[in-house]
Amino acid sequence: MDVSEALRRRRSVRAFLPEAPPAALVQALLEQAGQAASGGNLQPWRVLALAGEPLRELLTAVAAAAPEHNPGHSHYPPNLWEPYRTRRFANGEDLYRSLGLSREDKAGRMQQFARNGQFFGAPVGVMVCIDERMGAAQWIDLGIYL
């Protein structure tokens, strides 16, 4: 596979095989991502990869935490405008239709949303952190790293 094909075929995956890849492979991938350009070469990311028991412990704690424990930076600006509003709406419709969840099925939608906090069952969880003092330019760097 070449880069063009990899870009064409990339997609968000929300279901995973249970088997964790070798830790050395995960480490190699993260090191390769670290080749990303960053302004002033700050490399403003900190990365944690968990698997096995440490991951299970984290996910248990996340599942047990009340939703209000989540400081929840709002992911989108309020009153999202066009064309983004329509895109977001269509994305939600597509996602829930593909899962067989109806608009009325609030509990089902909540359950699906909670799977975010369980890494959708992935056997390796990677958390990428940035110092909250960093600004928009460093968040761009972080996006490039991701």
Ligand SMILES: Cc1cc2nc3c(=O)[nH]c(=O)nc-3n(C[C@H](O)[C@H](O)[C@H](O)COP(=O)(O)O)c2cc1C
């Ligand atoms: C920063 C970011 C956050 C996202 N958050 C979620 C999320 O919370 N739950 C989810 O199911 N997908 C999430 N996605 C995936 C997007 O919904 C997905 O990229 C979009 O639907 C396009 O589909 P594709 O990635 O398969 O091309 C996120 C993607 C990005 C880049």
